[in-house]
Amino acid sequence: AQSVAQPEDQVNVAEGNPLTVKCTYSVSGNPYLFWYVQYPNRGLQFLLKYITGDNLVKGSYGFEAEFNKSQTSFHLKKPSALVSDSALYFCAVAGNKLTFGGGTRVLVKP
Amino acid sequence: KAGVTQTPRYLIKTRGQQVTLSCSPISGHRSVSWYQQTPGQGLQFLFEYFSETQRNKGNFPGRFSGRQFSNSRSEMNVSTLELGDSALYLCASSLATGVGTYEQYFGPGTRLTVT
Numbered sequence: 001a002q003s004v005a006q007p008e009d010q011v012n013v014a015e016g017n018p019l020t021v022k023c024t025y026s027v028s029g030n031p032y033l034f035w036y037v038q039y040p041n042r043g044l045q046f047l048l049k050y051i052t053g054d055n056l057v058k059g060s061y062g063f064e065a066e067f068n069k070s071q072t073s074f075h076l077k078k079p080s081a082l083v084s085d086s087a088l089y090f091c092a093v094a095g096n097k098l099t100f101g102g103g104t105r106v107l108v109k110p
Numbered sequence: 111k112a113g114v115t116q117t118p119r120y121l122i123k124t125r126g127q128q129v130t131l132s133c134s135p136i137s138g139h140r141s142v143s144w145y146q147q148t149p150g151q152g153l154q155f156l157f158e159y160f161s162e163t164q165r166n167k168g169n170f171p172g173r174f175s176g177r178q179f180s181n182s183r184s185e186m187n188v189s190t191l192e193l194g195d196s197a198l199y200l201c202a203s204s205l206a207t208g209v210g211t212y213e214q215y216f217g218p219g220t221r222l223t224v225t
Contacts, residue, residue, distance in 0.1 A: 034213075036216075042219075043200055043202075043217050044200065044202075044216040045216070049213065096165075096166050097143070097155045097166050098143070098214065100152060101152075102152045
């Protein structure tokens with residue numbers, strides 16, 4: 001069975017500082033990994049995905065994620081956070097369906 | 111191109127009633143998946159439809175059902191509502207089945223409150 005863990009319920013960061021949201025996964029075979037963001041009263045928006053290839057994946061809104069096979073991690077990063085990045089972030093792994101982590105709330109303070 | 115639309119956006123029902131939610135996928139998308147989002151359980155997969163056939167099903171009781179029409183629009187139905195069914199129900203569409211290959215695009219959700 002596949003699973004995803006997001007160990008932090010909330011991440012607080014000052015605007016302009018680097019942002020990291022952690023994700024670890026468990027899946028048999030090659031992982032297909034995704035990050036989504038959810039703003040209040042909105043559905044999920046796709047940020048980026050890892051299928052194969054470079055371990056550093058670049059996505060929307062300046063976000064990137066680093067795939068680490070040995071640590072089974074897929075952490076989301078942004079070099080300089082904005083207040084508008086405050087939202088709920090979900091990591092997901094794909095098998096025959098998308099399995100989501102519990103989500104991490106990001107709060108970027110001015 | 112229009113995004114995924116879900117109707118209604120908000121719904122209040124009473125225990126024991128049934129409810130039908132609707133999802134219109136992005137034009138050209140043939141796969142529709144449904145998810146339940148609650149504070150306690152997070153995002154959980156309900157089922158996926160592709161070409162009017164259910165392809166995958168999550169671990170939900172038989173009270174939860176769905177269908178897909180020839181135009182790819184989908185409906186999900188919940189019968190004999192329970193308080194625990196209160197949730198945000200999200201629909202996602204993709205070009206084809208195979209979540210690892212095809213990105214899913216989510217609608218804004220239907221907020222169901224059961225009283």
